[in-house]
Amino acid sequence: MTKIAVLVGSLRKESFTRKVAKNIMKLFPEGYDPEIIPIGDLDLYNQDLDDYDTPAQSWTIFREKMRKCDAVLFVTPEYNRSIPGVLKNAIDVGSRPMADSIWKGKPAAIVSNSPKNLSGFGANHHLRQPLVFLDMPVVQQPEVYLANIATLLDENGNFNNEGTINFLQTFVDAFVDLIKKYQ
Numbered sequence: 122m123t124k125i126a127v128l129v130g131s132l133r134k135e136s137f138t139r140k141v142a143k144n145i146m147k148l149f150p151e152g153y154d155p156e157i158i159p160i161g162d163l164d165l166y167n168q169d170l171d172d173y174d175t176p177a178q179s180w181t182i183f184r185e186k187m188r189k190c191d192a193v194l195f196v197t198p199e200y201n202r203s204i205p206g207v208l209k210n211a212i213d214v215g216s217r218p219m220a221d222s223i224w225k226g227k228p229a230a231i232v233s234n235s236p237k238n239l240s241g242f243g244a245n246h247h248l249r250q251p252l253v254f255l256d257m258p259v260v261q262q263p264e265v266y267l268a269n270i271a272t273l274l275d276e277n278g279n280f281n282n283e284g285t286i287n288f289l290q291t292f293v294d295a296f297v298d299l300i301k302k303y304q
């Protein structure tokens with residue numbers, strides 16, 4: 122079974138981003154097990170705890186969970202033209218101790234969304250930058266920017282049209298192809 126960690130960049134109860142993530146999780150083929158790994162309770166990263174003291178327990182739990190995953194799907198909204206702090210904190214926590222980064226070599230894919238026209242473009246591209254440094258191969262095409270997200274979801278939070286589902290299926294297929302290259 123190939124395990125996919127799904128990291129959601131919003132903690133909001135009614136988050137559109139989480140709804141999008143849950144829809145995309147359904148599109149993985151048999152043999153793939155996507156799971157949302159919580160990042161909201163992670164202590165803020167403090168290098169002293171890794172270098173001179175005891176790492177926070179929340180970091181250790183997160184790092185252990187992530188180590189068991191073969192690939193990472195990031196689904197994020199945009200905050201102030203970048204990624205939300207909660208997601209950046211998770212990336213920083215996972216990146217240390219440097220020699221033991223949980224990210225290195227793990228295939229990744231990015232989805233951004235927004236309730237209005239922008240589609241999270243800024244967040245999507247800011248997220249690509251640390252993933253380069255962290256040595257993660259990332260799905261390049263198709264890029265996924267979902268604008269006006271509420272119009273794509275029905276009252277149960279499911280995608281309401283075939284076009285969106287088909288497009289995201291091609292994205293998941295590209296992600297699966299990338300994962301296979303690294304297995």
Ligand code: FNR
Binds near residue numbers: 133234
């Ligand atoms: C936002 N929002 C936002 N939207 C956007 O398209 N570009 C942006 O730069 C920002 N900046 C921003 C900053 C902060 C602090 C908040 C709280 C919100 C609006 C954002 O897209 C909206 O709240 C989404 O609904 C957030 O995603 P979830 O929580 O629905 O997943």
